[in-house]
Amino acid sequence: MHTTGKKEFLHALGMGLLHMIFSVFVICSSIWVCAALWIQQPFGWLGSRILIGIWIVFALSVLGIYISQHILGRGKDIVLYMLAFLVALLWYFSLAPAQNRDWDPEVARLLDYQRQGDQITLHNVRNFDWQPDGQYTERWETRHYNLNQLRGVNIITSYWMGPQIAHTLVSFDFEQQKPLVFSIEIRKEKNENFSAIGGFFRQFELSLVAADEKDIVYTRSNVRHEQVYLFPVQVSKEQAKALFLEYLKTSDELRATPKWYNTLTSNCTTLVFDMAQAINPDELPKDYRLLASGYLPNYLYDLNVLSHDYSIAKWYQMAYINERAAEYEKFKHQNSLNFSEVIRYDIPQPKQ
Secondary structure (H helix, E strand, O other), X not given: OOOOOHHHHHHHHHHHHHHHHHHHHHHHHHHHXXXXXXXXXXXXXXXXXXXXXXXXXXXXXXXXXXXXXXXXXXXHHHHHHHHHHHHHHHXXXXXXXXXXXXXXXXXXOOOEEEEEOOEEEEEEEEOOEEOOOOOEEOOEEEEEEEHHHEEEEEEEEEEOOOOOOEEEEEEEEEOOOOOEEEEEXXXXXXXXOOOOOHHHOOOOEEEEEEEOXXXXXXXXXXXXXXXXXXXXXXXXXXXXXHHHXXXXXXXXXXXXXXXXXXXXXXXXXXXXXXXXHHHOOOOOOOOHHHOOHHHHHHHHHHOOOOOOOXXXXXXXXHHEOXXXXXXXXXXXXXXHHHHHHHHHOOOXXXXX
C-alpha cells in the first residue's frame, strides 16, 4: 500500500487551494470583463457580443483544461488567462471621460461662476419649465448670490427604487433670493438612461448641476413621482458657506478635467460626504449609510444634524413633500418661490 507523506499531503492541499482560488478568480473576472464589454460595446453591438461569446468559451476552456489537465499545463493556463485579462484591464482603464459628447439638454451646460469675496455670480443655472407629462422648455439663467445672506441648508433625498437607494441633493436657502440646489448626477448623452450597472463600468461622466427647486425637485416629486423628502439640517453659517464653496471647487475641477461617475464610489452621496469631510474632517465618521444612500437621513440624525426634538420616524413624516408638491398643481399663480414655500410648509426649521 502506498502511503502519502505529510509533506506531500500539505503540498497537494496547498495546490488544491490555489487551484480553487484561481478558478474563482477566472469566474469573477470573466463576469467583470463581459459586463464591461456589454456596457461599453467597443466593437459595436454585434462585434462586442461576439467578443463576449469568445471570452466565455475561452474562460470555460481554461477552467476545463485546468480541471482535466490536458492540452496545456496548469502553469500555462494561468499565464494565458492572466495575459488576456491584462489586455482587458489596459483597454478598460484607457477609457477617458470627455466633455464634447452629444449631451442630453438637462446636462448640456457646465456650471461656471465669478467670485468677488462673498459675492458669487453663477452662470448656467438650470431653471427648466417642466410640464407634468415630462416635456420641458429649456431655460438657463445667470444668478447672483451673496454668501452673507445664506440662512439654511437642506438635504433632499429622492427615492425611486426602494428605501435603500436615494438621489441626494443639497439646497441652500438665502434671505433675499430663491433657493439654489446642487445635484451631482450622471452626465448622460441624448437617448441615454441611467443604469446602476452602467455606473460601475464608466458609462457616464460626472455632472454638477446648479438648479432652481421648481426645476430639479419638481421633476422628481411631480413629474417622475419619486418619493421626495426635505430635511433642514443644523449647520452654522460658516459651515454652510464652506459647503457652498466646496461645490464651486467641484465645478472648477469638472470644467478642467472631466471625471467618471461611479455608482458605488463617486456618486451624489459619497461626493457630498467628501465635500463635507473636507470642511470637518474629524466630525464625520464613515458609515455604510453613505453607500446605502437611502438611509442618509438616519445617519444625519445620529450625527445630531437633524434636531432630536423629533424621532427619526417623525422626521420622515414631516419631511415628505409629495403631498404638498401635489397641492402646488392647484395654485393659480405658479412660480419658483411658491413651489419652494409650499414644499417647506410645516417642516420645522433649525434653531438659529
